Amino acid sequence: MSKERIKISEALYDIMPTDYQDLVKSATYGKEDRGWKDIGTAKELIEQHSLCAGCPESMAFRYIMASLPNPEDTVMVGSTGCTSLVFPMVAVHNIHSLFGNQNAIASGLKRALSVRFPGRIKDVVVLAGDGATVDIGLDMTLQSWFRQEKFTTICFDNELYANTGGQESGLMQKGFVAKMAPVGKQFEKVRLPEIARESGCHYVVQCTVSKPSLVEKVVKNAVYVAREIGPTYLQLYTPCILEIGKNSMEGLQEMRDSEKPTERFAYKEFVSEPAKQLLAEIAAKEKERKAAAKQLTGQAQA
Amino acid sequence: MSTYRVLPGPEHFLPPAAASMGIRLPNPGEAHIHGVIVPEEQAYEEAARQFLMAKVPTIFPGPLVLWAWNEKAAKKATAVRHLFETLKECVQPGQKPMLIPMPDYRPKYPKINPEIEINPNHPNLTIWHNKIDCCMFVGVHCHQANLSLKIIRGGTSCYTIAMCAQAGHEDAMLSFRDASVDKIMKLAETIKRLKGTVEPRLSAAKSH
Secondary structure: OHHHHOOEOHHHHHHOOHHHHHHHHHEOOOOOOOOHHHOOOOEOOEOOOOOOOOOHHHHHHHHHHHHOOOHHHEEEEEOOOOHHHHHHHEOOEEEEOOOOOHHHHHHHHHHHHHHHOOOOOOEEEEEEEHHHHHHOOHHHHHHHHHOOOOOEEEEEEOOEEOOOOOEEOOOOOOOOOEOOEOOOOOOOOOOHHHHHHHOOOOEEEEEEOOOHHHHHHHHHHHHHHHHHOOOEEEEEEOOOOOOOOOOHHHHHHHHHHHOOOOOOOOOEEEEOHHHHHHHHHHHHHHHHHHHHHHHHHHHHHO | OOOOOOOOOOOOOOOOOHHHHOOOOOOOOEEEEOOEEEEHHHHHHHHHHHHHHOOOEEEEEOHHHHEOOOHHHHHHHHHHHHHHHHHHHHOOOOOOOEEOOOOOOOOOOOOOOOOOOOOOOOHHHHHHHHOOOEEEEEOOOHHHHHHHHHHHHHHOOOEEEEEOOOOOOOOOOEEEOOOOHHHHHHHHHHHHHHOOOOOOHHHHHHHO
8 A cells, every 4th residue: 555556657757846756755645653743744645725824624634634544545525615625735535526415425435435446445534514514415414324324524613604705504603693694593503413423423523623633533533433333423613713703823722712611612422332342442453553663663772 | 521620729718629519539540630530640740740840849748657557657658758858859949848747637726836737727827838839748637638628729829739548639639549658659750750851930930
């Protein structure tokens, strides 16, 4: 796997833009314990983005890209929204679906990949905004969970339709007044994590992206569980600083404020019994692998 | 037979797909020039002439040759390099051959650097920036090549050549089919043979 599959033809190597040469030389494809700590030291799978300065979604994107356990064999499915402005800059296969269709596309894709590549692990990860996941695409989202499709759904929850000017979404908090929702939200924020659990998701987490190590952990867990057991769902708070009247540097604080135990983005996790067992097995293996690696390093130094 | 001809543009905002104008693809052993089916030999001569005439003859290798997916791709890349080196040897002072890659098909808005790469979603930027008047696509997947060729025909006066590994491209002004290492090498040989016999547009313009 890994970099052996992305070689530049020697005869044309010198004309390739530096970005691509770097991607082959120093990206983390194939690295077993890749994670958010590679950011800034290895060639990232996303370096530039066209989102607003200080956008928490751009942080979330970086952490997710750095945390995918198997990026060279991962296909991401996106939907219309701010995320679709970033996908062209991402060095992982991705599909931009029609608005709301992302979970239906991912279902077919995952099944096709398992038929086409029976001996190879192929991960499918849906990444869409709250409008695509909960409002317009709710049917597709739920049906894929009911069918126990083996892929991960990640929702970037910014609690409104951000790039169309701030319309109300199902995940908007009650009473919030947005630019295009002047009356204020009349009903409660949809409790999608609970709905996901009841719909058959085996691993569900709601959190903010203020802590990169936490994002890494939940993304890896969600992908591992989806690979082996069934659907998983992550709801990540990525506030739209423009639409909630914050400055570029205030996104992180907004997330920290919103994740306090009494707040609406307090950490929430549901794990099914089979998923618990799988994650325990993976953790044990990981511990063994790290111990062996440490021992090897020790021997080499001695 | 269609009377429509696939000629250098600009054909304006929405050039018709040549296929919709009745242009058909060549059979094995054939090629097309401006939409007219011709024997492949004739196409080698014409492609070589166009390259030798151009002020900035350019080769655009696509992902199918830039990336060494398999041994065949790497060999084709070597052949493309040989073609470029031959072209460099055969042009006259004032002509500026270029080799510009199309590494992938992502719509890289707004960061395209037209000096070092071409993107199928706005190929005209690279052509305008470098003043390219003749180009050849090689190793570009069919639908992206069609898209680019149409955009180029729509917005530029560049002469387009497709060295296609499949059935050819109606939207190029000249298209080979079943491209192989041998065919790329043969084009290089033809350019070498015609060296000095074709007057570049550059000097022709000066003499008027």
